[in-house]
Amino acid sequence: MSRARILLTNAALGPLDYRVPAGMAAPPGTIVIAPLGPRQLTGVVWEAEHMPSAGEVGDNRLRNLIARHDAPPLRPELRRLIEWTADYYLAPPAAVLRMALPSASALDGGRTVLEYRLTGAVPDRLSAQRERALARLAGRQGLVRELAAHAEVSDAVIRGLIKAGALGPVEVALDAPYPAPDPDHAPPLLSPVQADAAGRLAAAVNARAFQPVLLDGVTGSGKTEVYFEAIAAALRAGRQALVLLPEIALTEPFLKRFAARFGVMPVAWHSDLRQSERRRAWRAIAEGQAQVVVGARSALFLPYADLGVIIVDEAHETSFKQEEGVAYHARDVAVMRGRFEAIPVILASATPAIETRHQVELGRYQELRLPGRHGGAELPAITAIDLIAQPPPRGSWLAPPLVAALGETLARGEQALLFLNRRGYAPLTLCRSCGHRFQCPNCTAWLVEHRLVHRLQCHHCGLVAQPPAICPECKAEDSLVACGPGVERIADEVAALFPDAPRAIVTSDTLWSPARAAEFVRRMEAGEIAVVIGTQLVTKGYHFPDLTLVGVVDADLGLAGGDLRAAERTFQQIAQVAGRAGRGAKPGQVFIQTHDPAAPVIQALVSGDADSFYAAETEARRLAGAPPFGRMAAIIVSSEQANAAVETARMIGRAAPDDGQIHVFGPAPAPLAMLRGRHRHRLLVHAPRSADLQGMIRSWLGGLNWPGSVRVAVDVDPYSF
Ligand code: ADP
Ligand code: ZN
Secondary structure (H helix, E strand, O other), X not given: OEEEEEEEOOOOOOOEEEEEOOOOOOOOOOEEEEEEOOEEEEEEEEEOOOOOOOOOOOHHHOOEOOEEOOOOOOOHXXXXXXXXXXXXXXXXXXXXXXXXXXXXXXXXXXXXXXXXXXXXXXXXXXXXXXXXXXXXXXXXXXXXXXXXXXXXXXXXXXXXXXXXXXXXXXXXXXXXXXXXXXXXXXXXXXXXXXXXXXXXXXXHHHHOOOEEEEEEEOOOOOHHHHHHHHHHHHHHOOOEEEEEOOOHHHHHHHHHHHHHHHOOOOEEEOOOOOHHHHXXXXXXXXXXXXXXXXXXXXXXXXXXXXXXXXXXXXXXXXXXXXXXXXXXXHHHHHHHHHHHHOOEEEEXXXXXXXXXXXXXXXXXXXXXXXXXXXXXXXXOEEEEEEOOOOOOOOOOOOOHHHHHHHHHHHHOOOEEEEEOOOOOOEOEEEEXXXXXXXXXXXXXXXXXXXXXXXXXXXXXXXXXEOOOOEOOOOOOEOOEEEEOOOHXXXXXXXXHHOOOOOEEEEOOOOOOOHHHHHHHHHHHHOOOOOEEEEOHHHOOOOXXXXXXXXXXXXXXXXXXXXXXXXHHHHHHHXXXXXXXXXXXXXXXXXXXXXXXXXXXXXXXXXXXOHHHHHHHHHHHHHHHOOOOOEEEEEEEEEEOOHHHHHHHXXXXXXXXXXXXXXXEEEEEEEEEEEEOOEEEEEEEEEEEOOOOHHHHHHHHHHOOOOOOOOEEEEEEOOOOO
C-alpha cells in the first residue's frame, strides 16, 4: 500500500499520514481531500511514499484519502518556500499553506458561478432599507453574501431584492482566459540610463538564475518604465511575472499604466476581489494562463506555473510586513521565492531600507541606479519651516510661508498636497473642565474624532462611539475640545483660507477600494481637486503632473516614537511625499514644518544628501548590533488577564537560554500595551548574525507551558525595535 504524508490546511496540525487508495495517483504536491474526525479538509501531499518510523501510526490504522482536487499540484519550489517561511517565521506550516490555496470550494466544482447585479427595474414599494441597499449596489456584482456585506444589510434583504426583480442573475465563467499582454504593444523610448538598466534586468530574466537587484532611482526617474522591460522579457520567454505593490489603492493607477504599455490589464490579486475573481485568477495562475499578476503581499504565495521574475515596487514600504497571523516580510520572502525559483527579484525604491542597502554593500544584491528624473523634470526644492521661528497663528496648523506658497500655487492653477499622517479631525479629545481624555477601553490609544461622520474611533480595534454632548466624567456641558490636528482639521483650515479651492481628503477612510482610488485619480487628472490633504496613502506611486506643492504638516510626528527605525522611516516618508511634487514640466517645491530643523533627517532631506544620512544611520545600527548587523525577534505575550500576561512574560524571560549569544530585553509593556482588550508584554531577543535565533527560540519556548488564556506570538525581524 502507499502511505502519504499530508499537510492539511488546518493550523493546529503538522503533516499527518494517510493511505492512498488504490487507483489514486498522489505524487508530492497533489491537492487532496482528507478526512479529519468528522470533517473533510483540503491538504497537500508533502511526502508521497512515507516510511513510518517506530511509534508512528501503523499502516492498518490509517484513513484513506477521499479524493484529489481538480487542480495542478503545488510545485516543489513553492513547497520549499512554504517550509522555509514556516521555519523562519516560526509559524505553523498549515497557516502558510493556506496563503497558497484558495478556499476548498474554489478548487473544484463548476466552471461557472451565478452572481447578481442591478437589473435597472425598481420595485414600486421599497422599504427604506432596501432603497439604501439598492443605492449602494450601483455598479456592483457578486454573490448574495458579497452584496449583503457591501450594502451592509442581511442576506435576506438581498434575496428580497432578487425576488422583487431589482437584482438579476449573471453567469460568470470561471475558466474564461485572461487576454495576453503584448511585450511589443507600446515600448517606451528609454533614456540611455534607463535603457542600460532595462537591458540588465532583461538579461537577468533571460539568465534564469537567482539574482536580487535593487532598482534605486529617485522619484520620477522611470523605475516603473524600466522594470516593465523585465516583465516584457519574461513574457517573451513565455514565463509569468509578479509585481507586488504595497497598497491595493495603488493597484488601479498601476493597471492603467500597465495597459498602456502592454495593451491589456494584468491579473489583480488583493483582498477586495470577489470570490469568482479569486477562483478564476487562482486557476489561471496555477495553469500558467495568467501571465502577469499584480497584487498585495499575499500574491507571493500563489502557485505560479512558471514564474520568470518578481518585482517588489516601493520595496521599502512597511506594509510589506505582515503583523497578524504569519508575521512575515513580503520583501524578504520574495527574495527567498526568487532563490527557490532561480529567478531575479527586483526591489524598486527611491528610498531603500537600510537592510536592502546593506545587502548591496555586501555584494549580495546588484544595484542599478537611475540618478535623475525623466525628461528633464527637476527634483523639487525642499525647505524646512521652523515652527518656533514662524509659528502658525493660534488654533491653526499651517505656518505663514506654507500658506503663502499654497496661495501662489492655487493662483497659478496648480495642485497642492498637504501631508499629515493622522486620520480624522483630531487625535485626542479632552474635557476642558476636568481634563478627562477619551481613551479606548480596549487599547492603549486615544479615541480619534472623525467629524465628517460624527464619531469617535479607535484606530486599533475599530471601536466606534458617538461623541457625547456632556463630559462623561464631570458632566460639564460644551466642555469637550479637540486637541491637535488630523487631516479633516487641516482641510477645514484650507477651506477657511481658500474657500474656492476644491479639496479632497485622502485616507484609508475615503480610499478603501481600488474603485475609490481610481475615482480619486480621475478627479485629480481632470483638475477637479486643487488641494489634497492626505495620510501616507498619498505619499507613494501617484504621478500628477500639475501637482507642484507639497507641505509636510508635522515632520516631527514620526520621530516621536524613538525606536531605532524612526529616522529612517521619517526620511522615507517625507522623501516619498516630496517626490509627488513637480513630476511634470512645472517645477515643484516642498515645505517641511518642524520644531527641529537641525535634526539630521531634516538636514538630509533639505540638502538632498541621502548617502551620508544612510551612512550615519547604518553606523548607529552597527553600534547597537541591530539589524542588519544582528538578528532580532520580539516575543509578544498577551492575555485578557493583566496578571497572566505579565507573569507568563516574566516566566519566559527567566527561562531564557544563557548561552552567551542571545540577549533578552524585557519583558516590558509592548508598544501598544493593551490591544483589543488584551494586555501585551514584549521581550526583545537579540542575537549575532551567526546565531540560529529561530532554533534557540523554538527550543526555549517549546519547553515551557503557560495558561490557556495566554497567547505567545513570535515576530521574527520585528519592524520596530
Ligand atoms: P518612478 O517609478 O521612478 O517614480 P515612473 O516610472 O513613475 O517613475 O516615471 C515617472 C513619469 O515619467 C511617468 O509618468 C512615466 O510614464 C514617465 N516616464 C519615465 N520614463 C519615461 C520614458 N522613457 N518615456 C516616457 N515617459 C517616461
Ligand atoms: Zn481600541
